[in-house]
Amino acid sequence: MRIVLFDIDGTLVLTGGTGQRALDGLFEERYGVADAFACVDPHGRTDRSIVRQMIEHHLARPADNAEIDAIIDAYLPRLADELTIAPGYRVMPGAAALVAELAARDDVVLGLATGNVERAARLKLGRAGMADYFAFGGFGCDDEDRAALTRAAVRRGRDRAAPDARAYVIGDTVLDVCAANAADARCLAVLTSGADPDALAREGAAAVIPTLDDRDAVLRFLDLVP
Ligand SMILES: [Mg+2]
Structure with missing residues (x-):
């Protein structure tokens, strides 16, 4: 898991x-x-x-x-x-298909690690019909500090999966990377919001990809390729 x-x-x-x-x-x-x-x-x-x-x-x-x-x-x-x-609302490339695919697997427990309070998180995903894929997470209402809310998300994930389950974070900023590393999770960083790939790598991103449209790269990162 x-x-x-x-x-x-x-x-x-x-x-x-x-x-x-x-x-x-x-x-x-x-x-x-x-x-x-x-x-x-x-x-x-x-x-x-x-x-x-x-x-x-x-x-x-x-x-x-x-x-x-x-x-x-x-x-x-x-x-x-x-x-x-909002006319500027959009789903990032590849995100909807990837989330649907991961949610359908029985070897993945899918959650959120976000600075949004949970109700805001669900509103933001709701417009794209993506909220129900995520049964749990760590949210901005759990803690003001991103590392702490990410640790909460990992803990909740391990309650659902197994105490030693490997955890992965997929995010777009240096703060996601640092929070993941502080929470015993490997971070895959995407460049969809224009972050500097060198900065993401320097802070310890385990991998950096342009967009979630690269499904195969994501599955390889998650060690889900047979
Ligand atoms: Mg972000």
Whole structure:
């Protein structure tokens, strides 16, 4: 049995700036701050750490956890609305077919390792009909730190597979690679969001491929080729 954990943004789908628009609208309404998201580099970050950074940057004070919880709660319906209309939403090349193929195998336990809180993760995948392939995961609501949520995903995968099951992470940023390595998982990095392949390799990506369209390379990486 193998545990295969997918990142979402930039790996499975691009949501066309929906998260940014949802948070920008919220910060404008709540705090009177326009374009609040511009201070954040969201790549590989968790939802909670993004919101924390936005509060601390724009309001010049620490954010408390209850305030972050309230913002995430208000963010979710806005995200759902944005997702229904976002013209820039797209599924990454090869992602839908690969996920469907892996989900149908009985030697793979399929999960998520994403900085999105779980409800946001399921909304983002839901538009493409991909949410139900993932029965479990590690999410931005488990921990603000990506390594910690990835460890949670591996632990949950091993509960479903076997205590010594090998774990793999498929992601698109250096933070995915570092989190995978901290969680005893091998990371396959994809270049679909424009990351620097040398940086991904330097941080310890076990393999780097252009897109998930290279099904055979993914299956080889996962040691699923007979
Ligand atoms: Mg990503």
